[in-house]
Amino acid sequence: MTRGKGCGHCPGSHTGERPCLASATTKARSWLLIEHPGPWPERVEELAEPAPIAEAVRAARAAGVRPQLIRRPGRRRGTPPIQVYAAFSRGTEVWMEGRELADPAELAELDLGALAAGTPPGFGDLVAGPVLLVCTHGRRNACCARTGAPLARALSERFDRFVWETTHVGGDRFAANLVCLPHGLSYGDLGETEALAAVDAYLRGEVVLDRLRGRAGLPEPWQAAEHFVRAHTGLLGLDAVAVRSVTGTSRYEAVVVAQGTRYRVVLEAVQQSAPCGPDCEENLGTYVVTELTLLNEAALV
Template sequence: MNTCTTASRDLEEPLAGSAATARTWLLIEQPGPWGAKALVSSHLDPEVGRAVEAAADGTGVRVALIRRPGRHADHHASQRHRVYVAHTVPGNTWLRSTTVAAPEELLRLDFAALGSGRHGGFGAPYEGEPLAFVCTNGKRDRCCALLGRPLASALSSSGGEGSGGEGVWEITHLGGHRFSPTLLVLPYGYAYGRSSAADVKEVLHAVRSDRIVLHGCRGSSAWDRPGQAAELAVRRTTAEYRAGVLSVVHTTSVDRPTDPPVDAHAYNAYWDVTIAHMDGRRWTVVVARGASLPPRPESCGAALGSPARMDVVAVREASALRG
């Protein structure tokens, strides 16, 4: 079957620097079917969905709906809704959870505070297994349903250490359909693509030890896309797999670098990204944005396009900062 996913995989499109960006995630349980714009096309009251979306706009909070894997009958069962709120910036990473009788209760939240990392006592600290959210919304792209739903089901039904089980949810949208199956892992907020059940079990096992798996990693949602690519490059260069020890402290748009020289025809933007380690070390990472060629569909049914890709062209360590 010729899909956006097979085209991206066959063309070896890089994953790094392709994650959705969000300092804070607000994830609301909503069973039943989802439409392409799930906040206004599901069993969630569309007026509530629009109001939550508007409240989150520009705050750094990304809102999505979640549901348990399995069959999703078209019914309007009345129940409490599980809600997760997660802030993913290193140094202030937290994950909190509660249930609400009606999602409109969430309109009382201070979204600006959530986006800046202040939870205001919402819910309670989540202390369970790491959470994996697999994108399964076939109304946005068929690859998410064809590849995501079997993955979520397999993870949910499998037993044993590292399986996920109760920590596995389906989610409405994570971006990057062509990288399906895609998932977000909390509490640290790293996104993954082209994932198998074995891959996800490895990721969840690592998170239990506060470590990050780099295979299939798209980046941390805490950073913009140049920062995502830069942080992963430093991890690969230094073999640093511990979660929460690296931060993007500065991203600056720059002219085309001459050291190292790059092909001016291959890229259309450049950044110097400063990555800091909690031990004081720093790196300057040169990231270049180019177009993925040859053209390929960014989603199934879409016209051929050249989606942006983030390439790291240099990683330079600076002197450690001294107090």
Template structure:
């Protein structure tokens, strides 16, 4: 669920914006309890704190499902509280008709790109993301939005492509335009495959994201719906006392968190084995290990350094 909310946002945008805090909290909880997410969005540009009143035409809202056959609905709502009436259980299972019945007026629309710009002085998001959103929106009006925090901020500028849930890193305005052009065909641009930009599809668990991204890059498959990923086995565990890492940020044969691309002394691993099946029948068994690194990096802008993790992926067969 993405909801337009003009004006400034705090670090927790759902409860620190001109959206009533209790409503933002309720919507965020309703989404997260079903495996989804609430994002606040706004049109690229300046966001003066000069009014608590919504735009005369109301708020744009998007409802996206990122399953096997992704779809995206949009509409305008005069009062964001009506989103509490959305059948989120239907959204979670991909039942578009039931979702539409719960909120009449929502209609299918082309893919949109959400670029993280949360924070006034946030180097990762506001400083790097806002120019990307502004320039990309000039080329694709109405299809690029500034968005609240999406995660993985050390890979900024970051974005999320709806409805597919493709999470993207190190964007610029040119790449953003290519993303939207390819998304119309249900694809990613060939140049965005691989660990530098492709952080996986959010509908999958982190390890599965890493496995699919690895195979996608390996065979140069741009279709966002070409693969099915199944976990075959859970392998290994971190040593006792190992600090917890952050969720995976990249699929890579060599983790990207160090300048030379080499792991700076992993302190433990946890991982899984996945089968990645292409729609044409080809399949790959991919081993994914989450390396918990000995060094520390800021989890995101403004936060204290923490132990972080990266994915190491390899095709076993």
């Protein structure tokens, strides 16, 4: 078996030395989740069998949809039916469809263009409950399997059908990683206690700022601006804070609306040192806030 890249002991981002805020993957607004028990290759696009799933993965990537292979913690069926989800998140516009396939070849029926554009493709029924993805992709990074697999099992004991193991979600250095769909909320550096708190909050329509990496699909400065305004106001509702605009390059100026109140947020991008050697090169940047001021009490139209 091919071993994933080791990451040694990655210090917790919650210490403040290497914060994980604004590190959610920026290229994932549209998601395609396909049940496949494994083995998983180091990169999903290298999957060869089963051919219909491999073809769907490559087609999704070409269409601008993020494919993820998923499997149940501890109980993995190796034959159809297989579970498939299509999900989309753009601000307050979120939805998810789900369907069990008797034959993986049915994946060819999915309108990937519609999914990429944020239009429900009608591939399956709308799914009200969340999908909780825990990265356990050991061939991509050994820490993801070492920390993610136990976390997935622990979460499944309480949240059962909502929980799936998944392939790489970005941010290996923040393992264990959790993504909450359909909103695309990403958490990192999780132990069982922190993960349970994050999921409990998500089920009641809120976020937890501790260990929150950000909202996938948004540029990192947008994620950072939202985080800092939430921290300043204490507003945790999923839709309570919205970033309206961000300008700049290494120094950014954002306008953020929080329950009818506008804020100006000035951010700077800074670099962190690699926590565990040259094999841990992702997400070395972070953001600091240099100014956060009230603009007015009127919401933007």
